[in-house]
Amino acid sequence: MARPVKKTPDEWKKEILNAAQELFSSKGYEETSISDIMEMAGGAKGMFYRCFQSKEDVMHTLGNQMFFENNPFDAVKERKDLNGLQKIKSLLVLNQSDTERNHLNRQAIPILKDPHILATAIKENRRVLTPLWLELLEEGQKDGSIKTEYAKELSELLPLINFWLMPSVFPATEEELHHKYHFVMKVLDHMGLPLFDDEIVSFTEKFINDISETPCGHTSMPENAGKIKEKGGNEP
Numbered sequence: 105m106a107r108p109v110k111k112t113p114d115e116w117k118k119e120i121l122n123a124a125q126e127l128f129s130s131k132g133y134e135e136t137s138i139s140d141i142m143e144m145a146g147g148a149k150g151m152f153y154r155c156f157q158s159k160e161d162v163m164h165t166l167g168n169q170m171f172f173e174n175n176p177f178d179a180v181k182e183r184k185d186l187n188g189l190q191k192i193k194s195l196l197v198l199n200q201s202d203t204e205r206n207h208l209n210r211q212a213i214p215i216l217k218d219p220h221i222l223a224t225a226i227k228e229n230r231r232v233l234t235p236l237w238l239e240l241l242e243e244g245q246k247d248g249s250i251k252t253e254y255a256k257e258l259s260e261l262l263p264l265i266n267f268w269l270m271p272s273v274f275p276a277t278e279e280e281l282h283h284k285y286h287f288v289m290k291v292l293d294h295m296g297l298p299l300f301d302d303e304i305v306s307f308t309e310k311f312i313n314d315i316s317e318t319p320c321g322h323t324s325m326p327e328n329a330g331k332i333k334e335k336g337g338n339e340p
Contacts, residue, residue: 117155119145121169124162125208133163133211160221163212168228170205177236188244192297193304195240200307210314216272229263237262241297252296271315278316285312 111119123144127136138159142149156162176198180191200206216222238259244250252258265288267273269281276284285308289300 113155116145116147116151119147120152120155121162121166124159125166128163128166128211129204129207133159134214160215160218163208163215164221164224164228166208167205167212168232170202170208171232174202174205176202177240180240187247187249188240188242189249189298192240192244192250193299193301196299196304197307200304200311206311206314213270213272213315216267216270222267222273226264226267229267230260233263234259250296254295258292258295258297269312269315278312281312281316282309 120141123141124136127140127144131140136159138149138152141159141162142152145151156165176195179198180186180195183191183194186194216225238255241250241252241255241258245252245255269276269284269288271281292299
């Protein structure tokens with residue numbers, strides 16, 4: 105009788121991510137346990153901790169994976185028919201219309217209450233997104249579509265705006281979120297980055313409505329929820 109083929113660590117990691125993505129989408133992040141993930145992946149809980157530190161680590165890895173698999177910056181980068189400003193508007197629409205990734209991002213909203221997770225997310229956004237924003241902003245400066253002296257500063261600010269709009273980070277009502285969004289648009293316009301148009305407004309209004317319906321800052325979370333578990337720690 106042939107022995108079963110053992111999976112490599114990379115294969116187990118992929119199986120765990122696939123299972124987690126399916127369960128987060130169907131059951132929700134909070135309702136999915138590590139045992140649920142490993143039952144679907146077909147492995148023991150110990151294998152989970154060989155690949156990931158925690159459920160939050162899985163969520164973070166999934167977010168990065170989905171971004172790089174369908175990177176809106178890559179989608180607009182080679183568009184010769186668009187100037188720098190038009191490319192930025194196009195990528196915002198592409199990003200906001202990615203239903204699957206946005207659903208996963210909404211699932212991640214509550215765990216941003218944990219300061220360690222928030223700090224990690226900000227650091228990762230700065231590392232990945234700031235150079236991509238700067239490239240497009242400088243292209244807009246060169247072709248004249250973006251008239252700003254603050255390309256570097258804007259490239260650092262733009263990845264932070266979503267965090268500011270998250271009620272789990274800065275508690276706000278739906279009405280206050282809409283007000284904050286209009287404030288952001290006016291500030292960016294004043295800085296030479298006019299992004300306000302009907303299509304972007306429509307997608308952003310939907311984003312605000314969606315996150316307002318997510319239990320993320322308006323309801324209290326259980327003590328210890330969202331905290332990174334040490335390897336071999338208690339299962340969420």
